[in-house]
Amino acid sequence: MSQLLSVDGRSTEYVFYKNLEGEYEKFNPFTLVPPLLYFSELRQYQIVQTDRNELTLFYVLQKNSADIKEQLSRTVNDSLEKLELDKLIDPKLKQVDSIDRNKRTGKFQVIKSLGPPT
16 A cells, blocks of 8 residues: 655745744745736846845846836735735845846746745
8 A cells, every 4th residue: 555645835935934923934925926927027036035034026127117126115015914924024125137047957936935944
């Protein structure tokens, strides 16, 4: 008789953050992606967990816009507020010239997490 193993998904797609009680919780930051799809100025973006309670949106523009950073900031903040994470997760934005693919797989990662806490 064979045994089935549970599949929990890729842990690198979840962000583990500390809640107000100091305990770790997780959420899927892909929930932040749909509003970004409306920005025609974006060529590429990546959401990186740069600290336990910090996310940085790295983005590459395909066309310049004077107030794109302000619009992106407002969009990310609004998304975190809807998820009731605006008091827990500090969002950052950084415009870059390019975003590298994963060296091991060659695939582009939309989400980069610190992974589960140790």
